[in-house]
Amino acid sequence: MSEDVYPRLKAYEGQAAAVAAVGKDPVNEPMIRHWCEAMGDTHPAYQGPDAVAPPTMLQAWTMGGLSGHTDRSAAYDELFALLDGAGYTSVVATDCEQEYLRPLRPGDRITFDAVIESVSERKTTKLGTGHFVTTRMDVRVAGRLAGTHRFRILKYAPAARKPKETEHRRPRPVINRDNAGFWDGVAAHKLLIQRCGGCRTLRFPWLPGCNGCGSQKWDTVEAGGEGTVYSYVVMHHPRFPAFAPPYAVALIELAEGVRMVSNVVGVPYDKVRIGMPVRLEFQCVEPGLELPVFRVEGEG
Structure with a gap:
């Protein structure tokens, strides 16, 4: 070329x-x-x-x-x-x-x-x-x-394919100007929720502006860490090299009223249930990659 x-x-x-x-x-x-x-x-x-x-x-x-x-x-x-x-x-x-x-x-x-x-x-x-x-x-x-x-x-x-030993790494999150503060919080073991500077509505995931009032001003509040499983799916296919199915992916409703997608840990995938109480923890899933996950209350 x-x-x-x-x-x-x-x-x-x-x-x-x-x-x-x-x-x-x-x-x-x-x-x-x-x-x-x-x-x-x-x-x-x-x-x-x-x-x-x-x-x-x-x-x-x-x-x-x-x-x-x-x-x-x-x-x-x-x-x-x-x-x-x-x-x-x-x-x-x-x-x-x-x-x-x-x-x-x-x-x-x-x-x-x-x-x-x-x-x-x-x-x-x-x-x-x-x-x-x-x-x-x-x-x-x-x-x-x-x-x-x-x-x-x-x-x-x-580009030429990377050597196989690097292909099985988990995909890294895409960090941009709109969500960098969230990932800074994760690095500090804090789960930060955006709060609109106009109507004070909490929102997650992070957005550049408020869906309710349109304000582009915001600050953050730290989640307390308590939540429940609002919904979930069990992933069987397709198989990704970095993951070992089957595993549960859950929509967690935080005590603050917002919801986020994460993994439930502490119980087998087939024991996850809607309404199950969970608590936030930060898990190092790979060297250099730490993620917020939710452990079933009373487990682990």
Whole structure:
């Protein structure tokens, strides 16, 4: 793979990927309901005759489904073909950014323009070597800009597989600016719960803003460590080399009222039961990896 391809990739910056494309469906209540049920979001603004769509659904109204969009320009396909031809045949979505300018309501008809905003120089990642491609989509209703969605992917050539002795390590948590404080707490043997600086609602997992009042201010409270098994599943398949099934994965309801996914320890997997009282402890599952788990009260 040669760097000679980069000037050709760079030439696609600024080219349109879609012009005045039309969303396949108008903003509608069934899709809003399905989204809210999947996200567990019960905010009243998304219900009733004056409902608005959750802002995070912005991209959903532009998706082409399995059949895709017929009004997409050739530039994006040409760019992908050029990357494939240069050996960057794998793809992974890396991140997205959204900006919301006005609410969307049932009945709104969506149009959107998409542009290839940037193609990075060749980068080397743990996945492999390739180029980051960022696409910007401007979403409109009746000609007025409603929001902007930036979507970034990595087109890459997979790195050589690691030696087998390193493949059986547990996956490491993805730590970013929104959850770094939680993992700092784990390192100090503290289970920290976010508390909204506006409405004071506790929330878990960690989020950059409050689902209830929208405030981006927050502080933390330390969980006392008591909880109960709210629900659980027993994992048999698929088999991951770093894990030894069967094992129980539980949804723990903490005494503070929030819930988190973790493992139950101290009893066999087939003895875990809903309503079982548990207590927090921190367990070193591998060198350099410590996790919060929950031990059945009275065991161990």
